[in-house]
Amino acid sequence: MDIGGGSGVYAIEAIKENPRMSATVIDLEPACNVANEYIKKFHLQDKIRTEALDFFKQDLPRDCDVALLSHIIHFLDEEKDKILLRKIYHSLPKQNGVVLISEWLLNDEKTGPIPSAMLSLTMIVDQPVGRNYSFAEVSKMLTDVGFTNIERRPLAGPAEVVIGYKK
Numbered sequence: 001m002d003i004g005g006g007s008g009v010y011a012i013e014a015i016k017e018n019p020r021m022s023a024t025v026i027d028l029e030p031a032c033n034v035a036n037e038y039i040k041k042f043h044l045q046d047k048i049r050t051e052a053l054d055f056f057k058q059d060l061p062r063d064c065d066v067a068l069l070s071h072i073i074h075f076l077d078e079e080k081d082k083i084l085l086r087k088i089y090h091s092l093p094k095q096n097g098v099v100l101i102s103e104w105l106l107n108d109e110k111t112g113p114i115p116s117a118m119l120s121l122t123m124i125v126d127q128p129v130g131r132n133y134s135f136a137e138v139s140k141m142l143t144d145v146g147f148t149n150i151e152r153r154p155l156a157g158p159a160e161v162v163i164g165y166k167k
Contacts, residue, residue, distance in 0.1 A: 001026055001064040003055055003088070004072040008035030008048060015047045024061055025050045055084060060091035067092060070102040074119070077129040078141065086145040089166060097166035099147060104158045106134045115158040138162045 002011045005025035015023055025035045025048065032050035039048045051061060060067075067088045073081045088099055104116040111117060120132035133141075139150040139162065147164030154160055 075130045101162040
């Protein structure tokens with residue numbers, strides 16, 4: 001499940017590369033409407049569905065074994081992030097569930113790298129809550145809600161992915 005999946009681009013690309021998989025894009029109704037158009041454009045209606053819901057007010061689907069949060073947690077404060085991560089943890093299967101968090105991570109001193117620090121500064125100036133987090137902070141949030149074996153992997157550009165496992 002791609003939580004806050006917007007246009008569905010991550011689900012579409014994942015399914016194109018792994019046609020035996022299926023995916024659910026979760027977002028508010030207007031975003032799901034856009035995602036449905038792209039899903040139809042790529043003829044993936046049999047593999048990707050959308051589910052319009054407010055993930056703070058409604059339960060997440062319980063039929064997915066991987067949850068993706070791409071550039072979502074920096075929009076929220078730490079308390080709301082933990083609420084969302086806890087909901088994800090409880091929605092995943094008892095064994096072998098995985099959460100993937102793609103973000104522009106800060107270093108432990110929160111001084112860089114420059115793109116991540118600048119985005120965090122923009123968030124602080126432009127939003128009532130939210131900021132970029134360091135790997136240590138994301139790892140602690142994941143551990144606090146029950147995920148284990150936290151990993152960090154680089155992606156292209158300033159983005160990185162943090163992976164947590166439900167064992």
